[in-house]
Each structure stands twice: as C-alpha cells, then as structure tokens.
Amino acid sequence: MRFEAPETVEAAVSLMAGEPGEARALAGGTDLLVQLKSGRVAPDLIVDLKRIPSMTAITQEDGGFRIGGAVPAAEMLEHDALTAAWPGICEAAYLVGSTQVMGRASLAGNLCTSSPAADTVPAMVAAGAMVRIVGPDGARDVACEDVPSGVQKNALKKGEVVDSIFLPARPARASDAYLRFIPRTEMDIAVVGCGISITRAADDTIAEAKVALGAVAITVQVVADAAKAIIGTRLDDAALDALAAACSAACKPINDKRGTIEFRTDVAGVLARRAAKIAYDRAGDAA
Amino acid sequence: MPLDTQHENQIRDFKVVGTRPVRPDGLDKVTGRARYGADMSLPGMIFGEIVRSTHAHAKIISIDTSAAEALPGVHAVITRADFPAQQAGMIDTLDHCMADAEVLYDGHAVAAVAASSKSLARRAAALVKVKYEALPHVTDVDAAAATGAPLVKMGIESNIVDTHEFGHGDVEKGFAEADVIVERTFTTEATHQGYIEPHACVANMGGDGVADIWCCTQGHFMVRNTCAAIMGMSASQLRVTASEIGGGFGGKTCVYIEPTALALSKKAGRPVKIVMSRQDVFLASGPTASSSIDVKIGARKDGTLVAGLATLRYQGGAWGGSLVNMGAMAAFACYDIPNVKAVGHDILANRPKLAAYRAPSAPMAAFAIESAMTEMCEKLEVDPLDFRLKNCARAGTKSSYGPTYGEIGLEATLQAAKDHPHWSAPLPEGQGRGVACGFWFNFGGQTSSSLNINEDGTVGLSVGTPDIGGSRAAMCQMAAEALGIPYEKVRAIVADTASLGYNDVTDGSRTTFASGLAVINSANQAVERLCERAAQTWDIPVEAVEWKDGAAHPAGANAGNFAPLTLAEIAADSGSTGGPISGHSEINADGAGVSFGTHICDAEVDQETGRTTITRYTVIQDAGKAIHPDYVEGQFQGGAVQGIGWALNEEYIYGEDGRLQNAGFLDYRIPVASDLPMIDTQILEIPNPGHPYGVRGVGETPIVPPLATVAHAIKGSCGQRMTSIPMSPPKVLAALKGRTA
Numbered sequence A: 001m002r003f004e005a006p007e008t009v010e011a012a013v014s015l016m017a018g019e020p021g022e023a024r025a026l027a028g029g030t031d032l033l034v035q036l037k038s039g040r041v042a043p044d045l046i047v048d049l050k051r052i053p054s055m056t057a058i059t060q061e062d063g064g065f066r067i068g069g070a071v072p073a074a075e076m077l078e079h080d081a082l083t084a085a086w087p088g089i090c091e092a093a094y095l096v097g098s099t100q101v102m103g104r105a106s107l108a109g110n111l112c113t114s115s116p117a118a119d120t121v122p123a124m125v126a127a128g129a130m131v132r133i134v135g136p137d138g139a140r141d142v143a144c145e146d147v148p149s150g151v152q153k154n155a156l157k158k159g160e161v162v163d164s165i166f167l168p169a170r171p172a173r174a175s176d177a178y179l180r181f182i183p184r185t186e187m188d189i190a191v192v193g194c195g196i197s198i199t200r201a202a203d204d205t206i207a208e209a210k211v212a213l214g215a216v217a218i219t220v221q222v223v224a225d226a227a228k229a230i231i232g233t234r235l236d237d238a239a240l241d242a243l244a245a246a247c248s249a250a251c252k253p254i255n256d257k258r259g260t261i262e263f264r265t266d267v268a269g270v271l272a273r274r275a276a277k278i279a280y281d282r283a284g285d286a287a
Numbered sequence B: 001m002p003l004d005t006q007h008e009n010q011i012r013d014f015k016v017v018g019t020r021p022v023r024p025d026g027l028d029k030v031t032g033r034a035r036y037g038a039d040m041s042l043p044g045m046i047f048g049e050i051v052r053s054t055h056a057h058a059k060i061i062s063i064d065t066s067a068a069e070a071l072p073g074v075h076a077v078i079t080r081a082d083f084p085a086q087q088a089g090m091i092d093t094l095d096h097c098m099a100d101a102e103v104l105y106d107g108h109a110v111a112a113v114a115a116s117s118k119s120l121a122r123r124a125a126a127l128v129k130v131k132y133e134a135l136p137h138v139t140d141v142d143a144a145a146a147t148g149a150p151l152v153k154m155g156i157e158s159n160i161v162d163t164h165e166f167g168h169g170d171v172e173k174g175f176a177e178a179d180v181i182v183e184r185t186f187t188t189e190a191t192h193q194g195y196i197e198p199h200a201c202v203a204n205m206g207g208d209g210v211a212d213i214w215c216c217t218q219g220h221f222m223v224r225n226t227c228a229a230i231m232g233m234s235a236s237q238l239r240v241t242a243s244e245i246g247g248g249f250g251g252k253t254c255v256y257i258e259p260t261a262l263a264l265s266k267k268a269g270r271p272v273k274i275v276m277s278r279q280d281v282f283l284a285s286g287p288t289a290s291s292s293i294d295v296k297i298g299a300r301k302d303g304t305l306v307a308g309l310a311t312l313r314y315q316g317g318a319w320g321g322s323l324v325n326m327g328a329m330a331a332f333a334c335y336d337i338p339n340v341k342a343v344g345h346d347i348l349a350n351r352p353k354l355a356a357y358r359a360p361s362a363p364m365a366a367f368a369i370e371s372a373m374t375e376m377c378e379k380l381e382v383d384p385l386d387f388r389l390k391n392c393a394r395a396g397t398k399s400s401y402g403p404t405y406g407e408i409g410l411e412a413t414l415q416a417a418k419d420h421p422h423w424s425a426p427l428p429e430g431q432g433r434g435v436a437c438g439f440w441f442n443f444g445g446q447t448s449s450s451l452n453i454n455e456d457g458t459v460g461l462s463v464g465t466p467d468i469g470g471s472r473a474a475m476c477q478m479a480a481e482a483l484g485i486p487y488e489k490v491r492a493i494v495a496d497t498a499s500l501g502y503n504d505v506t507d508g509s510r511t512t513f514a515s516g517l518a519v520i521n522s523a524n525q526a527v528e529r530l531c532e533r534a535a536q537t538w539d540i541p542v543e544a545v546e547w548k549d550g551a552a553h554p555a556g557a558n559a560g561n562f563a564p565l566t567l568a569e570i571a572a573d574s575g576s577t578g579g580p581i582s583g584h585s586e587i588n589a590d591g592a593g594v595s596f597g598t599h600i601c602d603a604e605v606d607q608e609t610g611r612t613t614i615t616r617y618t619v620i621q622d623a624g625k626a627i628h629p630d631y632v633e634g635q636f637q638g639g640a641v642q643g644i645g646w647a648l649n650e651e652y653i654y655g656e657d658g659r660l661q662n663a664g665f666l667d668y669r670i671p672v673a674s675d676l677p678m679i680d681t682q683i684l685e686i687p688n689p690g691h692p693y694g695v696r697g698v699g700e701t702p703i704v705p706p707l708a709t710v711a712h713a714i715k716g717s718c719g720q721r722m723t724s725i726p727m728s729p730p731k732v733l734a735a736l737k738g739r740t741a
C-alpha cells in the first residue's frame, strides 16, 4: 500500500488517475481508517488531500461559501459567517462523531463515503449545495443529490476527487435545519435524518423550501411534495401534517437492525415537522 | 444476628477503611503506562489470527490449510487436530475455542494462523479454505424450545438440556387463597458485557514444554488450570500473569484465545500474540443468556403475597450452562412468600457459549418478577414501596431458594428509598417514576495472599485476584488498617500463578470480601511476628506484647516499661532479629453475605418517536462496610448504567441466516455518557457478620433492578407496559401505536 500527500489538486488527480490498482482519497480519514483497520478496504494507493491549501480552505465566493474537500467540521463550526448563514449544515456537521472526530471529519468525506445515513448529506441537499468534482478531464459541478448513487457507490469516476462544496448565496429571511433520530444522544448512526431549508416571504409565508431525507432509502431523498406542502403557508398545522405525510410517503426504507419500516416511516414525518419549525423560526430571525 | 457474634472489629473506629485515598493504579492508567493485554511484546514474537465460521450451524467437511502454510512469513497453522485428545472436563471449553466436527454459531473458530505481522496473519487466515455442509439452525430461545425445532448440534434429541426447580409451600393452594392474580410473559434479549478492552494474550512455549501466558483475565489461575488441562501440561509447567484489565464484568472468567495462542506457540516455537477485534469480541465471547419467562403471582386484598410461580427459559449458547438455575434461585429472593416455585429450563441455541455477566441470570428474572409486582401494586392500588416493605425478605425469612436469611439489608434499602428526596420529589410533566429491588448471592471462595514487611517500614502485598474495580486500593486500605500504618506505606500487586496458592476468579462480587479477608489474615499474621520480635528485643513473653497504632506496646504495667517499637523500627532491625517478616493466608472464604438494593428512576418517553430519556436515577444498596466509598459508588453507578443499557437499547440481533447483525459498538448500543444523568447513590452499611470489617460484595447487585425500574418509569411516562427487553424506540413506538414491533 502506497501513501502520497501531494500539494496541488492536479498532482492529486494525476496520482489517482495513474494508479493501476485501487486508489482512495483521504480527507479526515474518520471513515477510511476505520475501514482499513477492519479489513473492509485494502487500496493500493492512498492520496492524502490535507496538504493541498485549497482543499482545507473555506472561501467566500459570489455571496456564498466554497468549502474545500478536506475541511474538517471543527473549522466550519468556528467560521462565524458560515454558521450564521447555514446553521442546519453546521448542526449536521456538529453531529458527526465526537469532538475528536469533528477535528478531522469533512463534508466531502461524509458525502463520498456514500452511506445512506450520512448526516451532512440531507442538510447539503436541502441547501442546494453544488459539488465541484475534478478529474483527468477537468472540473464539473454536480448537485449534491446526484453524487451518491447507491450504498458505497457514487458518481465519481476513476481519478476524480471532490475539490470543494459550494453553498450558494442566501436571500434575506432564509435558513435551514437538520435533525436526525438516533436511539442515543451521540456517537450513533442516523435511523432517519431530515434537512430542510426555508425562505420566508415578506408576509411570512414560505417562498421557497427544499426537504431532504436520509437513511430512509439507499440514497438521500429529495421530497418535492414535502416542499410543495409548505410553500405558500405559514407552517400551520395542516401544512405540517401534509409535510409529514409527504415525507412518510417518500420513505423506501428497509427493515434492519436499526429500525423497522413502520418506525422509519413514522419518524421521518415527525422529524420533518420538527425540523421545518426550527428552520422557519430561524428564517424569521435571519437578516 | 446478635452483636456479640459479629466480629469485634466491625464496631471499631476505622482509620483507613472508609476513606477515599487516590488509587495506586490511577497514574499508570491516565498516563498510558499501565500494561494491558495487548501491550506485551516479546523478542521474536509473531501474531495469531483466528479463522471463524460464517455459518450458524454446519458440518465441517474439510479444512485446507496448504495455501496459508505456503505464504512466506507464516509460522504455524492449526486446527482442532493440533490439540491433544481431551478428557471429559474440558471438551466444551475447547469446543468453544476451536470447533471439532461441527460449527455451532456464527463466528465459531475453526482454525488459526500465526505469522510475522498482523496483516500477514490476516492474509493467511483468508487463505484457509473450509468446506461446510450447512445444517438447520435456531437462535431464538422460544423457537429452540418448541417441539420440532432444529437441533442445535448433532447427537442430541432436544434443545432443552436441563431443568432446575426451587421453592417451598404449595403454589396451587397459594393461588387458591389469592384475591388478585397477575400473570404475564416477559422476554429479554442477550447482551454483552461491553468491556472496553478486547481479549488479548501472549503465549510463549519453549522446546522443553514450559510456557508462560500474559493475558487480560479475571482469573489467571483459572487460565492456567484450563490451558494446562487442554494442552496436557502440569500446572508447574505453565505460569500465567494477569495484565492490567480494561473491564471484565464476568466476561473474562473463561478462556477464548489462550489455548489457541499456546497451541500456535508450541507449533511455531515462538511467542504468539492474539488480540481479538471488537467484531470477534461480539461474535465469539461471552454474551449473557436471552430469556423468556412466565410469571404468576397472587396476593390477598390486604396486599400480602401468598403465591409466586415462575417458569424461566434461558438460552446460553450451544453448550448449555445458561445459568438459568441462578435465575430461578434469584427470581423471588427479595420476597417472603409462603408458597413459591421457580422452574428453570436450560436451552441450547446456535449462539456463542454464554459467559457470566454481572449477577449472571438475575437481571432477567428480576425484570419479570419486579414488573409483575409493580402490576400487582397497580391492581391493589398500593404504593410500590409500601407493598415491598410489607412483603420483603428479612432476617429469619426462608428464602425462595432454600436457606434462611441472616442479617440482611433489603428492608433498609426500601425504607431508605421511601425516605430519599428522589422518591418525594415532584415529577415533571410527561415523566414517569419507577422503583424496583434486586438481589445477588455473593461469593467467597478459594483465596491466597501474602504480605511482606520491607526493611524500610513499607509493605508489599501480593494478591491473586485481578483488580477489576479498584480492589488494589481496598486491599492496601485493609492491610494498612490491620497493621495500623498509613495507606501510602502499602503497595499491592496482582501476583502470577507461580507466586501464590490457588485463587478463584475475580467474580461473584468476591474480591473485596474474600481477598480482603486473606489480606487481613496475612496482616494479622505479620503483626504476630512483629510482636514476637518486640518480645524478643524486650526479653518479655510475646503474650505481654500488644499491637496498636502501628507499634508494639508492652501490654500493661506488669509487662515492663518499654517505649513502643513501631513497625518501621522492628522492620529496620529484622535482619538481625531473625530475618524477613511476612504474613500469608490461604482460605476457602465462607460467609460472603447476600446483597440487596433498591433503585428509583425517572424517565420521559418521546411519544412521537418512542425514545426514552432517563432524567434521574438513584441507587440504594447495602455494602456491609464500604472500604473505599468511591469504588462502591462506582460499582453502583456502573451496574446501574449497564442495566439501563440493557433495558433500553442493547441486544444481540440475529438475521434469518442465524448470523449476528450487529457485531460492533455502532449497532450494539451501550449508553454513552451524555445519555445519562449523574447516577445518585446511597450506601447503607449493615455489617456482614462473615467479614472482620463487615464487607459485603457490591459489584453485581446494581445491575439487577434497572430493567424493571426503567420499565416502570416508562409505563408512568407513556402508559405502556413493556414486557420485552430492550425497550428500544421502535418497540415503544409500536406499543404506543398498538402494533407489534
């Protein structure tokens, strides 16, 4: 097994593309190292991205934020402008593991692990995040929901890495929220996760909304009907009921060790209601 | 028991016992200097890896080790054929460590390799080719007990392999006298002890057949005897040293990897280290039994219990020995019931062999019985503590399992619960409050210790019981107390199997009691010798010397007028007064004294998700005498936490294929610190007449009440009576929605 730590994106891409065997990018390593240790993966090449300056930077761009492909959650949480604009994404990042894990774990790693239960993914999807993928053929921007394609499968091709994740500029009175259900209080994996982003109109009705669910299907689910159910409302009880029903209807879960189909379906609706209320309240407070 | 038959020491003013000094192993543990099982390395050492079954039940057709053997760097590959033929006594133990003709559970060891690196060993293990013929399997206890169930192994006719019965009186007559009857069935899933340190060992056998083992265990004498028997060695050929231990809770009272490491070392001619992965720990080391229990209790309108009947079905893996007998004995142990019967069936299933887990078998039985008692209180509309105070076992009660109790503390814990501010605190909206009690036998057993007075007046203490809960501190305290010297002067170690007489395993809450007894005896013997030296120096009879406050004194004016000789002064001269001074003790300790506790829990159920939050928890237990109260409180808290984990989320989950679905801490959910409030504790001290300082073991009882206590609190919060453990969110939500989980 070979380990490389290049200092430019181009060098990283050429190493990844040039490896005849299996190559893996390494961001925080909080998934990859666990998988290596358990013997689940045994790549021939590991390319550490943390020596690449742009990969570890958060920059403001067109009123939005570009978050490098190896930025640890802890740095996001210390970025005041980012936490103010995207409290939902930041609270999802804050849920990833412990203080120690957050010192390393990245959004890109959470996305590329391609676990249906990854916490930051529904939050990023709800936010309309765009993922910049770079590879031997150059760069492309892909909507976050189009990156995961199955359990431990994603849209990245041989030689490609996630360069950065872009969170677009927000209008006034917009905010987001993420909630997950776990049986414990922390250090656990989401049984259901729900990210919601909301923009309020001047009359306090919801002008825009996006709702995404995690852990209820093999990939993150964008629930258009759930967004429709609340757009134009002030999140009254009928709207919340319709939102919950749409979320429950969108679930395609399995019965497994983490929860039954009925349980996940019920709880998806419950979390959607709760997350929508939080996002709506935050949007009211947001400048 | 009248006071004059108690040990005179129990009523004295203690100087060291009952204080909270810094633990001697603390610095090592927080700085990383402590050496655990995996921390030992020897010159030339190689690494072992175990090949495990991927079937719940299958016949082994063939094992091809040739490719593994051919891999450069591989020093040995073994299968069952590399172990000597066994005498009857150790067959089950070896079968569990290394399968013979048949694999009996997912994860069952079938072969092992040793290679020059861990990664090479893994690669070699993957090259061992095993051909299986799959056989029908069963993992659920009720399914295994049903007629027509698949048989767990070849050569048996039924999966029900043993039945035990305890009780007295006539239960039919009792139920006929009852005005109110409660009858229910309860189930509990298997749990793991969840110790932080995975099993690890280094075995080193020389060409002369003499060997050493370094391992993490609750009983290195047990490891020596078991491994020597399996390998056909004499006890003197094998020396076992216990490493520092990162938790055991009963799960390290048997061998898993040590015989394999020895056999690999024998074949390879090198030291072999084996460290289990967490996955292996879950797959192949000690879960507790899963259970299914029918309970029927009857009471008169006035709240007097008149009859109790329980049928307990426990599965403890593919070899039997589910310890259901202890569950049946413990079931009604808290109550004074004239007509009582408990029947326990030991049932096989295609799961790993059960290991002890903190009060083994009692928590499940207590869940069933205490839940039924609580329901009885609801029917009778009486306070659950008043009901228990009316019916609880006391001194003189004939216990449900036979003996008549001596001085016991159950009533005192119930009364203390009633008086506790927790019990009377207003309950916040949406929360429920539960209460339940629990019992454990406690144990004494074979124990040996040795105490050396160093020439500088310090003391070296050797015990043979691995320290899993701060016992070295307690041993130093008891030695210091008996000798009359400061705690800091005494240092205790856990000595190897060549250095002391036989010691039973650290289990049964026995160590502070039994090793403590041996330590006090050793100290008393050393005191006799110290007095002899003083008598010799003063030239007076030894009877005229008395020991107090760490020094020899002339006993009264007639003995002579000499200035006291301190321990340090006598020790300094010992070279010229007859040589080293020491004391030792070898006992089979009796009189451990049974233990009782009562717990109170507040909980809140999220009615939309079924998730339970424990908001307040109090443990009240009789410790006899708390030698080091911090560690007694630690045991109360730790036991309660493990019980809460069992109650809420911990469980073994098997798939249709009979394979374990959650062999890791991600999906085997033990509570994390933020899940729990601070566990409040109250220590009661009702001295145990069987110990000079009054000690009762405290380690196990605290895991017994939580299952029922939490269930009671959940009922109070959301109205649902949960009869199946764990009370995980999907199950509670299903109950709230009126569907089955």
Ligand SMILES: Cc1cc2nc3c(=O)[nH]c(=O)nc-3n(C[C@H](O)[C@H](O)[C@H](O)COP(=O)(O)OP(=O)(O)OC[C@H]3O[C@@H](n4cnc5c(N)ncnc54)[C@H](O)[C@@H]3O)c2cc1C
Residues within 6 Å of the ligand: A024, A025, A026, A027, A028, A029, A030, A031, A032, A033, A034, A049, A069, A070, A095, A096, A097, A098, A101, A104, A105, A106, A107, A108, A109, A110, A111, A112, A113, A117, A118, A119, A120, A156, A160, A161, A162, A163, A187, A188, A189, A190
């Ligand atoms: C104790 C613990 C608790 C955890 N708790 C949670 C939790 O609560 N919620 C949760 O969602 N996750 C949790 N995780 C999982 C993990 O921490 C997260 O998925 C984390 O976000 C992964 O990020 P990373 O930077 O460490 O990824 P890495 O481990 O470095 O990489 C993960 C995968 O993504 C690939 N990859 C990484 N970066 C890139 C890139 N820029 N381009 C292309 N591929 C890339 C790697 O090759 C690898 O396959 C936990 C992990 C641990 C150890």
